Every structure is written in structure tokens, then in C-alpha cells.
Amino acid sequence: MVRVAVVGLGKMGLSHLAIIKAHPNVEVAAVCDAAGYVLDVLNKYTGVRTFTDYDAMLRDAELDAVIIATPSSMHGPMVRKALDQGLHVFCEKPFSVDSQEADELAALAVEKGVVNQVGYHYRFVGAFQEVKRLLELGAIGEVSHVLAEAYGPVVMRPKGSSWRTQRTAGGGCLYDYAAHPLNLLNWYLGMPHGVGGSILNSIFSKETDDEVFGTLYFDGGKSAQISVNWSDESYRKMSTKISIWGTTGRIIADRQEIQVYLRDTARIPDGYQLGWNVRNTTELTDEVWFYVRGEEYSAQLDYFVNCIAEKRLENVNSFTSAAETDKVIAMMIADAQKGASVGNDQVLSVAPTKKRGIFSFLQS
């Protein structure tokens, strides 16, 4: 039995709690949240042991691992304390809003020899895993460009302030939404050596971004573009899509299916044919022991638990790999702040980050 605590009971924390509590090899030894209300309800109806004080929980509850799902800016200090105690740590994404801290924590986790994982669940989606496999097989030859997109309905109107609406707290479309496709780009192409044309634009949010666009430059002339908008109500829920162009074919993938076009010059993988190929969830997804919101959520926690049980340290989504995504996020923020550049390296005098429409004065 792995003794686990879940810290932070927002949407993700409760979801993790429901999934991990049903795991046959896990005992949820404690839950921790700053708000007593949810804790009291949970304790009253499910009997789980509760804490409002993280330090007290680390001291008093006998734990092997923690799942941290607090607001992003709190991740760093909490992860550090857990690592100092030698606990295995699963942390929600983005890993840290401070990319230097992310590197330090990644190094500390390695030094402590504990399992460390970040909740980039897309790496557990069958279709996105198949993309990785095909790229490694060289099925579409040399990749030249990737388009990574994510859209969904999160912020649809101006609204009050919470950590999700403040970039300094790790909220906003870049940290919350764009982090996923950026993480997939890291997985497929590695670290970019530069970014450009980054746009972090607000649509409804006052203190953070609602849409993110930009270009990432990789070794060998490869490039990627990212296009993300979490104020798009035409999508029922978050929808992420990856399109990849290679010298011998093209791949398009989302959570449900992968479409692959292979040219006659392609090295055709087993089960594939020339021209279009379509594979979808049913054949690409492994069953999970317990399902709540998608196999990938269960699969990533199952993987975490198995790594602990089997003492495996070669994690998918390790702190080290998540720190890369934090770094790309930091690069995009710096690039957007610099503003657009024009010919001869001149910088535009007015950075177009506050574009709010010509009638915006009527609303203020």
C-alpha cells in the first residue's frame, strides 16, 4: 500500500482524490486544504483524515507520497518540503512559475531518489502517444513544422479575481492551457532554442492572458507555432490538436483520433498504409482500473503509483521534463514583454499588449 496525501481540493485536487482513492494499491492517509469547509464535508461523509496546515500534515500523517494540486505559485515551496522529507511527489502543472526554482527542485528530486511527476496528462492520451511513437519511427521523415492548438470555454466574461486570473499566481491561459500543447512540443521536438512573435493577449481577464500565440524555433530549422485561446465557447471543453508536417507525411492528432498521411517515400510502420490512415481512441487507449474523466487522468496516477511500488525513477513527466515547459513559458513571457520587432531590429514604440477594441473606453 502506498500512503498518499492530496493537497489542494480545487477542481483538479478533487478529481485526483476521487481517482487515487479508488486505486487498489493506495491508501489516502490525509487530505489538506486551506478552506475548512470542503474538508469538513469530506471528513463527515467519507471519513478521510483532514488538515488545514500542510506542515502539520507532513509532520503528523504517515506518508509515502503527496499529490499537490494547489494554485501554481504555491507548488514550489510545498514540493520542496515534501522532497526534504523524502516523499514521492506528484505535482499539478505548471510545475513552477519560477523556472529557476523548477530546475532546483528537479535536481533535488533526483538527489533524493524519489519518484517525481507533473500532471501533464496529455502524454498519457493514446493518440498523442501514438504521435510520439510514429515520430520516433521516422514515419513522416524529417519534421519541418508543428502547429499546436488548444481552445476551450474557460473565461467567457470579465469576472472577479482569483488565482486563476492572475499570472503572477500561475493563472491565465498561458500557464493553464498553453502549457499543455507546449509540453507536447517539448516531448516531440525537445527544447526550442528561441521563441518569437509571442502574443499574450487579454480578452476578458484584467490581470492575465486569455489567448496565446507564438513561434518556437528548434534545432535543424524546425519550427512550431502555438495557438491557444481559453475564451472560445464554440468548444464544449478543452480541445487540443497537434498537426505535424514532415518530409514524407503529415500527422494530425487530438484526444480522440490520429490521422496520418504517408507519402510513397515514407517508411510505412506496421499497420499503416500509403495515403491516409485513421486510428482512434478505442484502439489506442489502454483500459484503466477506474475511470472518472478520461483514461489519461487515471493512467497518469496509476503510473505514478506503479513507479513508487516498483521503485522506478525514469518517470514520464518528471520534474526535469516539466521544468523545460516552465522554461518555454518564461521565454514566451519575456518575448511578449519585449513587444513586436520590425525591420532593422527596431522595436515598435507601442507594445500591442493592451489591445481592447476601439469602444473599450465605453466600458471603463
Place this chain on the structure above:
Amino acid sequence: MDKLLFGDNQFFGVNHMSEEKARSQAMRFQDINTVIEVLDNAYDEGIKTFMCTTHERIALVCDHMRANPERYADYQFFPCMPYAHKYANAMTDHGLLGAIKHFLPDEGFIDSAVRGGMSLAKKDIEGITTLLIDAEMKMFSGLQTPVIFLQNVVVDFLLGLGFNEAFRIFANHVKTRYGAEPGFITMNMPKLLDVLESLGIDNPIVCANINKVGFRMSGGFEAYERVLKEKKFRAIAMSVFASGAIPPKEAIEWVCQQPNIESIVFGASSRGNIHSTRELVDSYWPKKPV
């Protein structure tokens, strides 16, 4: 329960295989009359039960049925609540408590205020839950709702948490207030059945993915086969085609051979598909003697 129930996924941009297809269906069914036309097609094929979410656009369907009582005299709704995305998005916006408050009825009913307010203060889930059920049920007022379902995201979330009391509260309220039978949709049927049994919820109606390839049958194919054989419950099979992975004939033939299944719920957009599904079910699942 009828042998064949009509589901609503196709109307609201839900397709487990293709986001493109989901989007084109969402566009097609933008006009509620197109939805009603398909429901009429199903009705004329003898499929008179609509198992639907409490998506706000279902209220328009309900209005239509209420406005034409003769045409739909024996029409039944099996509401599945809540429409989870509504709550999930609100939770991101307002937090857990904020989301609950957001959906509690606010018409100024003293009953609501007391039931909701007092319950929130006392951390008494019963009052809040029953109020939320009432809020979700409002759109079906005056229509036949003999079975009311708790939707799978919520069932499985509560099941995972071990929040078993909520199932009892739901079942009681649905029975006493609406004279309906409680139904539970799940992706984890064997585990849910154990819990319902332990709560004394007898012979429950449970809707789950039941298909030949084991798609989204968490707990494992064998466990599903076993509980279908051994447990006392009324199963409704959904995702019988595994979102198109199994050819229709093969899919229906297999499901019809399984014990303990009372109904199949399916979604279709064309008259042809509705007709052929009904014919397949009729041929593999001859009418049981009453």
C-alpha cells in the same frame, strides 16, 4: 423500460471518436427543429424514450413536447443530471462552493433559501443535493420522467471519493419527490454495484458501457460479464458500438446475448440508422413474453 432508448450525445457535439464529426453534428443540430425532427423519426420507429442530459437546449425539446401533448402522449424522458460541463466550468470560475451557490434556485422560495442556506451552513449535503436535483428537474415539469439518472462523471466522482451517502440521498429524493426510479450511469459498473448493494439500493437501474471490445468498461471485461450474470440489477447498455469500432450487426448481436440487460441506449442522426438499429435489436432480441 423500453428495449431501445434514444440518447442525445449526437445533438450536443459529443462524439468519442472524432472531434470533427462532433463539431459538424453540433452545427447540424444548432436548430432545435432539427433535433425534434430526429426525435420524431425515432418516435415513428417506436422509440419513445429520450434519455437526455439536462443541457439547457433540452428545455426547448421539453417545451415542444408540452405544446403537442396529443402527438407525444406516451413520450418519456429519462433525464440524466447534472449536465456536468456546466458545473465543471462554473467550478473553475467560482470554486466548489461558489459553483453550488450559483446553481441553487434563487427565485426567492423560502423553502429553497432555508433548505439551501441551512444545509450549506450545516454542511448537510442532503439539502443541497435535493435542491440541485429540483433545479435540474424544472425543465421537465409536466412531462413523464419515470427514471431519473445521475450522470456518470458525478457517479464515478462520488464513487471514487467513497461519498456513498450521496447515492442514497439521490435515490430517496427521486423516488419521493418525483415518483421516479433512480438510475445511475457509470464507467465503473462492477465497483458501483458493490456500493449500491451495500447501501441497500435494491435492483438498481445501472447504465454503463457494455460492448464486445470492452471499451470504457473499467474494472475489466470479465468483471462485467460476471456481474451481468450474478448480480441483481437492471442494466442499460450504452456505447454498444464502441463509438463505431464494432460493426452494428456484430455489436447488437453480442449485446443481445448478454444476460440481465433490459435496454440499449443509442444515438443516431439519420432515419436510416435509427431504423436499422431497431431492426437489428428486434431480430436479435425478440420481444420477451410479458
